[in-house]
Amino acid sequence: MGVNNNVLGLIFASLHDSTVVELTKQRTMGSIMFGGRYRLIDFPLSNMVNSGICEVGVITKSNYGSLLDHLGTGREWDLARKKGGLHLLPPFSQSIGDGVYRGRLEALNNVWTYVEYSKCEYVVLSDCDYVANINFEDVVKQHKETGADITVVYGNYRYSEESGSCVDVLEIGESGRVTDVLVDPQLSGDCKICLDMFVMRRDFLRKIVKDAASRSQYSLIRDCLQPNVKNFNIMGYEFDGYFSRIDSVANYYKANMALLNPDTRNALFKANAPIYTKTGDNGPVKYGLDSKVKNSLIADGCIIEGTVENSILFRGVKVGKGTTVKNCVLMQGTTIGNNCTLDSVITDKNVEIVDDRVLNGSESYPVYINKNAKL
Amino acid sequence: MNAKKKCIAMLLAGGQGSRLYALTQNVAKPAVPYGGKYRIIDFALSNCTNSGIDTVGVLTQYQPLVLNEYIGNGQPWDLDRMYGGVHVLSPFETKEGADWFQGTANAIYQNMRFIERYDPEYVIVLGGDHIYKMDYSKLVEFHEKNNADGTIAVIDVPMEEASRFGIMTCDAENRVVRFTEKPKEPESTLASMGIYVFTWQKLKKYLIENENANTGSKDFGKDIIPAMLQNKERLFAYTFDGYWKDVGTLDSLWEANMDLLSPSVPLDLYDPNWKVYARHNNMPPQYIGENAQIENSMITEGSSINGKVDFSIIFSGVVIEEGAVVNYSILMPGTVVKSGAVVEYAIVGENCVVESGAKIGISPENIDNRDDWGIAVVGHNVTVSGNAVVRPKEIISENV
Numbered sequence: 001m002g003v004n005n006n007v008l009g010l011i012f013a014s015l016h017d018s019t020v021v022e023l024t025k026q027r028t029m030g031s032i033m034f035g036g037r038y039r040l041i042d043f044p045l046s047n048m049v050n051s052g053i054c055e056v057g058v059i060t061k062s063n064y065g066s067l068l069d070h071l072g073t074g075r076e077w078d079l080a081r082k083k084g085g086l087h088l089l090p091p092f093s094q095s096i097g098d099g100v101y102r103g104r105l106e107a108l109n110n111v112w113t114y115v116e117y118s119k120c121e122y123v124v125l126s127d128c129d130y131v132a133n134i135n136f137e138d139v140v141k142q143h144k145e146t147g148a149d150i151t152v153v154y155g156n157y158r159y160s161e162e163s164g165s166c167v168d169v170l171e172i173g174e175s176g177r178v179t180d181v182l183v184d185p186q187l188s189g190d191c192k193i194c195l196d197m198f199v200m201r202r203d204f205l206r207k208i209v210k211d212a213a214s215r216s217q218y219s220l221i222r223d224c225l226q227p228n229v230k231n232f233n234i235m236g237y238e239f240d241g242y243f244s245r246i247d248s249v250a251n252y253y254k255a256n257m258a259l260l261n262p263d264t265r266n267a268l269f270k271a272n273a274p275i276y277t278k279t280g281d282n283g284p285v286k287y288g289l290d291s292k293v294k295n296s297l298i299a300d301g302c303i304i305e306g307t308v309e310n311s312i313l314f315r316g317v318k319v320g321k322g323t324t325v326k327n328c329v330l331m332q333g334t335t336i337g338n339n340c341t342l343d344s345v346i347t348d349k350n351v352e353i354v355d356d357r358v359l360n361g362s363e364s365y366p367v368y369i370n371k372n373a374k375l
Numbered sequence: 376m377n378a379k380k381k382c383i384a385m386l387l388a389g390g391q392g393s394r395l396y397a398l399t400q401n402v403a404k405p406a407v408p409y410g411g412k413y414r415i416i417d418f419a420l421s422n423c424t425n426s427g428i429d430t431v432g433v434l435t436q437y438q439p440l441v442l443n444e445y446i447g448n449g450q451p452w453d454l455d456r457m458y459g460g461v462h463v464l465s466p467f468e469t470k471e472g473a474d475w476f477q478g479t480a481n482a483i484y485q486n487m488r489f490i491e492r493y494d495p496e497y498v499i500v501l502g503g504d505h506i507y508k509m510d511y512s513k514l515v516e517f518h519e520k521n522n523a524d525g526t527i528a529v530i531d532v533p534m535e536e537a538s539r540f541g542i543m544t545c546d547a548e549n550r551v552v553r554f555t556e557k558p559k560e561p562e563s564t565l566a567s568m569g570i571y572v573f574t575w576q577k578l579k580k581y582l583i584e585n586e587n588a589n590t591g592s593k594d595f596g597k598d599i600i601p602a603m604l605q606n607k608e609r610l611f612a613y614t615f616d617g618y619w620k621d622v623g624t625l626d627s628l629w630e631a632n633m634d635l636l637s638p639s640v641p642l643d644l645y646d647p648n649w650k651v652y653a654r655h656n657n658m659p660p661q662y663i664g665e666n667a668q669i670e671n672s673m674i675t676e677g678s679s680i681n682g683k684v685d686f687s688i689i690f691s692g693v694v695i696e697e698g699a700v701v702n703y704s705i706l707m708p709g710t711v712v713k714s715g716a717v718v719e720y721a722i723v724g725e726n727c728v729v730e731s732g733a734k735i736g737i738s739p740e741n742i743d744n745r746d747d748w749g750i751a752v753v754g755h756n757v758t759v760s761g762n763a764v765v766r767p768k769e770i771i772s773e774n775v
């Protein structure tokens with residue numbers, strides 16, 4: 001790859017917020033905390049940076065305070081650049097009254113000046129609802145080789161009743177061409193689902209964005225891909241690595257728990273393609289005199305004096321003496337007093353649980369506790 | 376923008392750290408790992424930032440590669456500034472020739488042009504080999520209040536240890552009346568911490584005089600302070616009462632790490648108002664396995680622990696396999712301890728492999744003659760093979 005790989009990255013940080021309402025009350029999809037020290041946007045952003053993309057626009061919609069705080073100048077992702085770098089694109093009024101868009105195409109129309117200004121020939125689009133470590137260089141390469149109009153990244157998925165909403169299922173022909181796109185179909189079993197990552201030439205993207213605007217259309221999937229599977233050359237790119245889909249609180253919980261499997265960790269956290277995030281400058285984890293910890297993922301700054309099993313502890317979590325935490329996801333700054341028992345609980349940021357409390361959820365329906373709540 | 380700086384810091388980081396032997400073969404002492412995720416120099420740099428000092432010259436000399444790379448542009452410590460910030464200052468060649476830094480005073484003398492660029496009122500001179508959290512702004516305030524020419528930070532040490540230090544004798548107003556380097560019969564218990572504030576114009580005069588006098592030592596403790604005292608300059612002692620630990624020897628480095636695990640030691644790494652900053656390395660959170668037993672320890676990012684760990688400091692990316700035992704030890708970044716290996720009372724350097732069955736160090740309770748006991752040390756990038764035993768007090772830097 002050359003110094004300038006001629007690819008612009010665009011991340012939709014605020015799509016799918018409504019699928020995880022609890023977690024997005026005070027934040028947007030991209031800034032949902034994940035895996036002990038990350039936020040969901042770290043994955044697409046790091047993937048782009050690790051694929052040599054050095055110009056990335058982040059399109060937000062609402063509740064983006066925490067996202068702006070997290071991304072800052074983009075330095076942690078090596079995107080604080082004079083040429084290119086990170087650009088935050090909050091909604092601003094242009095074609096639509098209040099500047100708040102309804103879908104990807106409308107969002108892109110709003111920020112088209114930025115896209116036009118970048119001069120890159122290719123564009124990689126990604127949402128924040130899939131956690132994966134994917135190399136976009138390979139996707140762009142395939143896109144160039146096949147001469148496709150649009151390349152859609154897909155993964156093999158077992159569709160079941162537990163699956164959340166808004167799954168886009170693709171039918172792929174023998175040549176790898178997408179032959180049909182189904183939104184939320186009634187089906188079960190193995191299928192190929194769209195991972196909400198796309199590659200296009202910028203010229204082509206301009207055409208479909210402007211076309212949609214002229215017809216008051218806004219959805220990339222429904223208004224563009226679905227009706228045009230025969231007109232456009234839409235190719236699938238099969239991603240055969242690990243991915244998890246964040247489309248409900250239960251699946252968010254599962255996706256975190258999956259990190260206790262070493263195969264999952266090895267697939268997501270690769271030495272040659274790290275996931276970058278904002279540093280917290282916390283001390284190391286401190287294990288106390290009677291701490292008992294097993295099968296858990298623990299981020300720096302935690303102080304553990306009790307028992308922790310099968311859990312994900314984010315930065316700066318405190319677990320008191322005599323307390324047992326099992327099957328929990330405890331977000332940043334959660335403080336749990338002494339002699340508590342927690343099983344299958346998700347605590348949001350800075351939750352405080354005082355001494356002697358007992359909280360039990362179930363693995364299929366974990367108890368979720370709001371940000372800053374005190375119990 | 377290019378206004379005068381009230382105070383800048385000069386950090387002496389050139390020391391070879393020869394008493395750290397195997398750990399400083401290719402690394403300057405200030406770059407030696409400490410406390411799970413830090414290097415020794417992080418404490419002085421973080422103190423500067425937390426004290427509001429935004430201009431720091433770091434004087435390097437011995438094996439500067441790792442240290443230079445680590446400091447980089449100073450961003451982790453918030454020392455990447457438009458004007459000021461951290462600057463690594465290496466010995467350089469001039470028209471008159473090239474010279475290594477000959478002593479602490481000479482090192483500052485050779486970098487006077489750097490200091491003059493900021494036209495500071497005060498210069499703080501620091502060492503890079505101590506672990507402590509100190510608000511230098513209070514030191515400068517004390518210096519100003521006393522209208523001092525120089526202020527020396529001191530710490531009250533036990534009388535029996537006083538003869539290991541440079542000892543200050545002060546009057547009732549904290550003015551220094553005498554300074555004796557390592558006295559046999561100490562007059563006081565106020566030991567110099569090697570941290571000084573000088574009024575720059577005054578220091579400049581003494582640096583030039585010392586250089587011209589060519590004493591051979593060109594050292595703050597041996598030359599500058601005695602000369603200032605002789606001339607009745609206003610030197611004051613500022614007493615610091617927090618945690619302060621020299622990590623110049625393998626024993627003290629081990630002890631300083633163990634101190635972090637003691638609830639009675641007042642060194643808090645978790646104070647949100649005084650963070651200790653470090654360059655980090657994008658590793659995932661640590662994973663603690665099914666069979667792990669961890670007590671009284673500090674462990675950091677990227678590690679994977681499935682063995683038994685007690686009273687230990689574990690750095691990033693360390694792997695401790697099931698069935699391995701690590702007690703009272705320090706494992707530096709990237710080291711792997713395989714199943715069945717035992718590491719006790721030891722320091723193991725970066726990226727070592729301790730094979731199954733290897734035995735490093737021993738508990739003082741399990742040794743017949745206590746005089747034979749000491750910590751065992753394995754240098755960086757060493758493989759300790761399956762049958763190998765590293766005895767107490769032994770220091771190895773080659774594969775065994």
